Amino acid sequence: MDAPLSCWHCAGNVSARALFCHGCGAIQPPGAADPFTRLGLVASFELDMAAIDRQLAGFARILAPARFAARGEAAAAHAAAHRQAQTRAAVVLRDPAARARALLDLTGDAPARPANGGPWEIALAAAPDAGARTRALEAVKTEMQGELRLLLDAFRLGDPTLAATRLARVEAMAMALDAARRAG
Incomplete structure (x- = not known):
């Protein structure tokens, strides 16, 4: 259970996860929260992407700028900060590797x-010509997709050690692909 915070507007007690003060109804600044909590979703590797969209849409209605225009600069700034934090959380949850890291951070x-x-970066850099480079890129992408399937299996098995190993491989492959893109 989170320790209560003080409302910036009325100094009343507010839950750390609350969007609004329980006493005066003022919007609160966003607190620290993992991406799952931020969007009100169960912490799981297997997420329905439509659920992320539904949560964002619901929060967008609640935190619409027009609703806070007449409530002062602080309220408008807090609402904008919540929208930005929720957008960042959605980006994390839509990316399987980032979602896996968020889950493993929680535990x-x-x-x-x-x-x-x-070794994937070395293989891509060592490709002697454009054709070999294209084949190497495709091989890394294919291997990465396989690792993502194995990462899902690790979470389904409830094995965080295996999930961490798979995640490290996926992140290294992503770095290799990014280095190859930057190199042209």
């Missing part, structure tokens, strides 16, 4: 972020 099982793209 304290997240691996260290890879320093580079490992």
Whole structure:
């Protein structure tokens, strides 16, 4: 259970997760929250992307700028900060690797972020010509898709150690692909 905070407007007690003060109804600044909590979703690797969209749409109606225009600069700024935080949370939850990292962060099982793209980056950089580079890129993308399936299996098995291993590989492959894109 979160310790109550003080409302910026009336100084009353407010839950750390509340959008609005329970006493005066003033919108509160966004607190620290994981992306699942931020959007009111169950922390799970298997998420319905439509559920993310529904939650964002619901919050967009609640936090619409027009609703806060007459409530002062602080209220409008808090609503805007909530919208930005929710958009960032949605970006994390839509990306399987970022979602996996968020889940593993919640349990304290997240691996260290890879320093580079490992053998995949070397293979892409060592491609002697455009054709070999294209084939290497496709091979990394295919292997990454396989690792994402294995990451899903690790979460389904409830094995955070295996999930962390798979996530580290996926993130290294993503770094390799990003390095290849930057290199042209």
